[in-house]
Amino acid sequence: MNYPFSPPPRLLMGPGPSNVSPEVLAAQARPTIGHLDPGFVRLMDLIKGQLRAAFRTNNRVTFPLSAPASLAMEMALVTLLEPGDTAIIAQNGVFGGRMAEIARRAGATVQLVCAEWGKPVDPEAVRASMLEAPQAKLLAFVHAETSTGVRSDAAALCALAREAGMLSVVDTVTGLGGIPVLVDDWHADAVYAATQKCLSAPPGLAPITFSDRAVAAVMARTSPIQSWFLDLGLMLGYWEGEGARSYHHTAPVNALYGLHESLSRLLEEGLETSWARHRAAHEQLADRLQGLGVAFVVDKAHRLPQLNTVWVPEGVEDAPARRRLLDEFGIEIGGGLGPLAGRIWRIGLMGETCRMENVERLADAIAAILP
Numbered sequence: 001m002n003y004p005f006s007p008p009p010r011l012l013m014g015p016g017p018s019n020v021s022p023e024v025l026a027a028q029a030r031p032t033i034g035h036l037d038p039g040f041v042r043l044m045d046l047i048k049g050q051l052r053a054a055f056r057t058n059n060r061v062t063f064p065l066s067a068p069a070s071l072a073m074e075m076a077l078v079t080l081l082e083p084g085d086t087a088i089i090a091q092n093g094v095f096g097g098r099m100a101e102i103a104r105r106a107g108a109t110v111q112l113v114c115a116e117w118g119k120p121v122d123p124e125a126v127r128a129s130m131l132e133a134p135q136a137k138l139l140a141f142v143h144a145e146t147s148t149g150v151r152s153d154a155a156a157l158c159a160l161a162r163e164a165g166m167l168s169v170v171d172t173v174t175g176l177g178g179i180p181v182l183v184d185d186w187h188a189d190a191v192y193a194a195t196q197k198c199l200s201a202p203p204g205l206a207p208i209t210f211s212d213r214a215v216a217a218v219m220a221r222t223s224p225i226q227s228w229f230l231d232l233g234l235m236l237g238y239w240e241g242e243g244a245r246s247y248h249h250t251a252p253v254n255a256l257y258g259l260h261e262s263l264s265r266l267l268e269e270g271l272e273t274s275w276a277r278h279r280a281a282h283e284q285l286a287d288r289l290q291g292l293g294v295a296f297v298v299d300k301a302h303r304l305p306q307l308n309t310v311w312v313p314e315g316v317e318d319a320p321a322r323r324r325l326l327d328e329f330g331i332e333i334g335g336g337l338g339p340l341a342g343r344i345w346r347i348g349l350m351g352e353t354c355r356m357e358n359v360e361r362l363a364d365a366i367a368a369i370l371p
């Protein structure tokens with residue numbers, strides 16, 4: 001039996017995925033070639049160069065992991081942590097909590113530095129935690145907390161880690177392409193992102209980069225990495241092999257065509273221009289929402305332009321209202337998670353979605369459903 005499917009038209013203004021351009025979709029429809037084909041190896045090298053530019057790094061070990069970003073989070077932590085290590089993990093939303101869970105499962109002792117949901121990670125609290133656990137191997141934190149719409153000060157946090165002789169693990173899944181991500185300036189050690197947020201490629205790939213310091217720490221492990229798939233050394237035989245690349249897994253060839261196209265578009269626009277576009281659209285959205293009496297959750301100084309969290313307006317029921325936006329206006333926005341479930345909306349202005357006409361379309365739709 002043949003069950004046809006065609007996706008409904010959607011304006012994706014939630015926490016990801018964001019809308020994908022026709023050019024990226026067309027790139028993904030190109031003929032599949034072998035994942036060890038010399039032509040494909042050339043594409044791998046191009047993508048690694050593009051990712052270095054996007055991350056602002058010269059790190060040799062920079063590549064797209066064939067997986068959603070959750071696995072990049074897992075790779076960063078399980079490759080750097082050995083059983084018995086201590087990890088300092090900042091938690092100010094959902095994703096910091098996941099990092100802590102992964103680190104515990106890797107056998108590490110986790111020292112949590114908690115901040116209220118909706119607030120950034122507090123560098124002073126991190127410093128205090130480092131004084132308590134000077135033996136900790138790394139500090140992990142979320143640069144752009146998608147569950148709350150908060151930006152933390154990655155430069156300051158990475159500097160603290162460096163001063164304390166610890167490695168830094170930075171989740172910038174929602175950051176890359178939307179706000180400055182300066183891996184080398186920050187001296188960050190393991191940094192990862194995703195395709196479906198501000199890069200606007202379909203979900204399923206996770207750019208990741210490791211500093212030489214991080215690679216040295218991996219090589220100095222005394223126990224093997226428990227995960228075969230996430231073993232960085234084995235993975236690099238495929239992504240880095242000189243001349244001959246060894247088979248590790250079958251790369252998602254067509255998805256990588258799409259990533260290459262999306263990175264080409266981003267780098268052609270220019271990172272600074274893209275950051276400015278996200279800021280301008282955010283300001284326009286904030287203006288329109290303020291006019292409608294819809295209030296932001298996060299202080300102005302710590303807001304992510306690409307992920308706007310607002311309190312569900314008075315007299316509006318969360319889920320039915322979001323359903324109306326979807327059914328009547330074709331617009332997806334996100335609901336709250338954890339303690340903020342039912343209380344906030346998460347409005348994404350990421351990558352291709354981040355355009356003034358989309359801001360206007362959403363603001364008009366919200367105006368139409370307000371009581």
Ligand SMILES: *Cc1c(COP(=O)(O)O)cnc(C)c1O
Binds near residue numbers: 068069073174204
């Ligand atoms: C979306 C997101 C992830 C997880 O990405 P997946 O591709 O869904 O696995 C991790 N961290 C943050 C901050 C995110 O926003």
